[in-house]
């Protein structure tokens with residue numbers, strides 16, 4: 001096999017055939033406002049990251065991950081927050097730096113951005129020192145962003161390049177994340193690096209004779225899209241970190257800290273899970289301007305894109321109040337069900353209800369399922385998991401429930417089995433008026449995700465809501481579909 005024999009020499013790798021988990025990862029680093037988010041957006045070709053003008057917006061404080069496409073190259077791209085060197089002890093910025101150090105250790109490559117219009121800034125030198133200290137294994141590609149500004153003035157750009165070489169990372173490339181200038185140069189620099197890396201990584205592993213990696217995903221292991229939603233401070237970021245088992249997302253008492261949506265992925269029992277953290281958007285008002293209000297639109301979109309929605313509630317709040325779900329939480333739970341998403345309720349911070357408050361623990365365990373049953377009567381037995389994300393507990397419980405819900409959500413029932421079931425169930429139901437009642441002749445599943453069925457009905461009238469509820473309930477009980485939204489449509493047959 002050519003890859004195995006090639007040592008560290010670059011070989012032709014077909015990046016389009018690699019699974020996401022096998023893709024090399026490239027982190028974007030640089031001081032604030034150099035254009036990391038803009039480049040991230042260009043590479044992932046979606047307007048997912050938020051880009052703002054002022055350096056103190058810190059919109060990109062979290063690390064986002066996406067799959068980059070640059071011609072035929074595919075790689076994971078991580079958008080780091082600004083490497084704020086002037087951090088004071090214990091501040092968010094300090095935590096940002098510590099977190100990036102962790103992520104750097106998992107990235108094989110870095111693109112180090114500077115602002116060509118500003119030239120080499122003292123903070124760029126600081127970023128360079130920082131990279132050498134925390135990630136000596138990475139030799140970043142230096143890019144001079146915003147170079148389109150030098151359209152008619154190449155001598156000034158040459159002067160910036162001379163300065164940029166002082167960083168000690170080799171020849172800089174002039175690019176513009178905004179206009180796309182220099183992307184071909186970036187491709188030329190990245191391709192051999194990524195190919196060499198793949199050659200080393202896959203040395204001795206299975207591969208096709210053409211050197212591409214033979215790694216087709218199995219259908220049963222298709223990635224699951226999970227959205228974690230809830231009001232600010234219920235513990236979404238803490239839970240996310242527990243799931244990822246690393247500090248990928250900043251956690252802190254500052255409400256609304258996770259302003260942008262964070263994409264991340266992890267494997268659970270061999271299944272790839274894409275996580276979409278939709279930071280506490282529920283309490284934001286329309287009047288709000290700037291980053292937070294933009295996040296609402298983005299978070300709603302994320303919710304609709306999710307297969308399973310995990311709604312996080314705060315046990316402490318529930319213990320202290322009469323109702324366990326606030327209006328906003330009811331709205332989102334209903335919205336998730338109406339949109340046909342799988343829903344899992346997570347009651348977090350159970351650790352606060354111990355010792356002499358154990359009676360509250362019991363209360364919370366009892367009232368939450370009851371209230372969910374009453375506010376979403378159309379879906380019985382929505383799963384509820386009680387955890388303490390802070391103690392790092394609950395990963396397995398949460399993921400088992402999420403995967404169980406996902407698998408039910410993906411179920412496909414064969415028509416023959418459904419029609420055998422239909423015969424039995426029709427005799428069980430007490431139809432209002434045997435003679436004039438519509439009859440369900442056939443029953444078939446037309447779609448999964450969520451399971452959607454068609455009842456072919458004969459007779460003058462349509463099935464009543466009571467009949468439909470009966471069929472839904474029986475389907476869920478007999479095929480173990482409790483807790484997920486299912487849909488039944490009806491068609492008339494003569």
Ligand code: GDP
Nearest residue numbers: 032033034035036037038052053146176177178
């Ligand atoms: P980050 O803090 O490094 O993530 O920087 P951003 O991506 O938020 O960009 C900061 C500012 O620079 C924004 O106003 C962008 O519109 C602007 N910007 C980013 N890339 C370019 C570019 O290639 N050319 C120009 N002229 N402006 C850019």
Ligand code: GDP
Nearest residue numbers: 232233234235236237238252253349388389390
């Ligand atoms: P988010 O706004 O929903 O992302 O909430 P965070 O994850 O930032 O958590 C908000 C606060 O609640 C932080 O101070 C966390 O330390 C705390 N917290 C999160 N999970 C738990 C938990 O299981 N138990 C306790 N006692 N505190 C928690």
